[in-house]
Amino acid sequence: MVKIANSESTFVVLLCLGYYLVMTIIAPGFFTVNNSINLLFNLLPLLIISIGQTYVLLTAGIDLSVTAIVAVASVVGGFMMSSDTVWFHNEFTTLFLGILGMLVVGVLIGAINGWAVAKFAMPAFMVTLTTMMLFSGFAIWLTQSQNLYNLPESFVEMHYTYFLGIPVPLYIALFVVLLAYFLLNRTIFGEWIYAVGANKKTARISGVSVSKTLIGVYVFSGFCAAVGAILYTARLETGSPVMGQNILLDVIGAVVIGGTSLFGGKGTIQGTFFGALFMTLLDNSLNLLNLSFFIIMMVKGMVILGAAILNTVVERSLKTG
């Protein structure tokens, strides 16, 4: 099993490398410093949200509400930080509490998802689809469809603020990636996640707290979506109730291409990193090739479908021996 997981990770690494080389030749402007910075900034929020989704998929669940979490976190951050609403008078307090508020929103929605999935044994698909509708509607109702502007300068300049030569969003992403890697590979919680994903009954008999594990992964997914919302909101300088509306396909695609099993119990943070990188490369390069948005969507859909089919075939071959 481990061997197959490794070979899948190798596959996605080679896929990224090969694709990068081909696009360097055929996509004008692809291999430039500017575009590398673009790729990095486009990758970071997607990677962070995909890492949260990886945790959920590892338990054989799915979190469709990440888009709604991004939207609600974005408008809550907008309300708390906009100079139009003036909740706080000190810039540091505004920034600190605004970001904290966004993270709390993500964790709370994640906790609701996890609680419903764990305590009522409801299908994750049903729970998170419902919370997606509920909280997307809530974000629009809260703002009456209006965007929130005039966010603090230190917040909106985040992508252009460097510390030791490295942009601030990269530190944020590094923190999330390392935290996710550590939790998954160096703690008992990580072992529980794999155990629950492989077989819930066996995990329960073995003494694993299935409920705590499930709640934990949805909370982590909510946290990651909120961190992604921080990056999106800062970049667009806007708290928007439709922020992140179209990222679900990219998020699930990144995790599946990264080799995480749709049936749970198998997947790595490294795989998701390369999956997210591939999705970002795909979007960026097809755009540079001047293909229309609709063709880009079709290509992405086909790639994700291909990855999902591969995922299912591998899973079946494992079960049949």
Added chain:
Amino acid sequence: MKRFYTCQGLILVMVVLALACKRPKGRTTIGISFETLQTEYWVASSDALKAACEENGLDYLEAIANGDANRQFEQVNNFISRGVDGIVIAPKDAHTVIPVIKAANRAEIPIVIYNRLPAPNKGSYTTIVADNYEITKQTVRYLGDLARASGKQYKAMILIGDLGDTNAVLRREGFNDAILEYEDVIDVVAEVPTEWNQEKALAGVTNALQANPDIGLIFSSSDFLFPSVISALKNAGKYHPIGHEGHVLLGGFDGDAMAYQLLRSNYLDADGVQNVYYECDLAIQAILDILNGKEVDSVLVDPGFVIHQENLEEMAPKMWGANLEVP
């Protein structure tokens, strides 16, 4: 053997990179970014911009963001990476375009904002915009004159757009200021918020017609909402041509193909028209002027015009929707 493959791999990488770096620079290229192509107006604008590029011997790239401001930001950054010489953007709204302007300014690439005035900011840019306020005011005045001439009292409804969009705000202001001049004959009883969404418009107009069945004047802030207005009027049994006793005075804004057909079939009284071809020529010319070191005003205004039953034959050739076919 392993070392042989490694060396081969390294050589391949070097060749690829060398090829990439040696790519010659072609003709002047313009990046055209649209928030959406969901309405005829945007499609006609996209076609007119591309035609203007071709007329001027320019290459162009086009990206559509499908209503996603974040994606539009990424697409414009891709244009910058690609090394375009100028950018024309029809942004999602007045505020989310600000980081896009900043990105273009950082790269020192001239940027023209098409059709939507950005919120005040310190960036350097040129905006091409129709005189939404004045065109709407003139259109509503025409409707007001018809109302006064009929000798009847009218209850009116306006469909307003997304108020995050400066154009929607100005059209609403133009409507309100024009209506003030006709307070003796027109009473505004319904403001339907549509957020530029057909379904919301249909639900809003239906509800307003139920609450006020005697509404006799409707102004739509965009022609693309006419299908919703007509559907609601038909359901209420109020869709009649000009001259019929139950005719509801109807006005719109944009000048699309449906508005042209409604004018021709005597259902639409007046329509404010944005001169798409003029605006697109202005946009491309502005970029060329900036590239040639000429001074360009920060706002270039399309005065537009009002088309109605009396000047239909005269003005139709200038109406962009008259040159399109209704799907």
